[in-house]
Amino acid sequence: MAKDYYAPMHTTEHILNRTMVRKFNCDRSFSNHIERKKSKCDYVFSRDLTEDEITDIEYKVNKEIAKNHSVTEDFITIEEASRKFNLNRLPDPDIEKVRVVHIGNYDSCLCIGEHVPNTKFIEEKFKIISTSFDNNVLRIRFKLRN
Numbered sequence: 001m002a003k004d005y006y007a008p009m010h011t012t013e014h015i016l017n018r019t020m021v022r023k024f025n026c027d028r029s030f031s032n033h034i035e036r037k038k039s040k041c042d043y044v045f046s047r048d049l050t051e052d053e054i055t056d057i058e059y060k061v062n063k064e065i066a067k068n069h070s071v072t073e074d075f076i077t078i079e080e081a082s083r084k085f086n087l088n089r090l091p092d093p094d095i096e097k098v099r100v101v102h103i104g105n106y107d108s109c110l111c112i113g114e115h116v117p118n119t120k121f122i123e124e125k126f127k128i129i130s131t132s133f134d135n136n137v138l139r140i141r142f143k144l145r146n
């Protein structure tokens with residue numbers, strides 16, 4: 001891997017998703033795009049976010065990052081996964097086991113991506129660049145910066 005920006009950004013995406021689910025009782029983002037400079041997550045939603053909500057999400061995500069959560073993984077059967085998780089995005093219906101990624105006790109989800117081993121390796125602050133809302137899709141653009 002080249003410059004290591006994907007794992008911190010992507011691990012932050014997990015924390016953002018859990019923060020959104022807890023705050024709004026919405027689903028995790030259905031589409032994500034992770035890049036070095038900025039990333040984006042798209043949610044099925046009913047409106048844009050307010051400034052206060054954006055500030056609160058930033059605060060909560062940064063608070064979780066600062067807890068130095070261990071990032072661990074388990075492998076569970078598809079049957080078990082189907083009881084615990086939304087399997088809409090499963091890449092291959094024929095596989096027998098799936099990987100669950102845990103961020104401390106804050107978040108667990110199915111994922112095949114790369115993560116930092118501990119949130120202490122997310123060395124920058126989470127910042128929402130902008131949000132937009134169109135056709136029932138809320139887009140959150142974010143970055144990590146000092």
Ligand SMILES: [Zn+2]
Nearest residue numbers: 101111112113
């Ligand atoms: Zn992941």
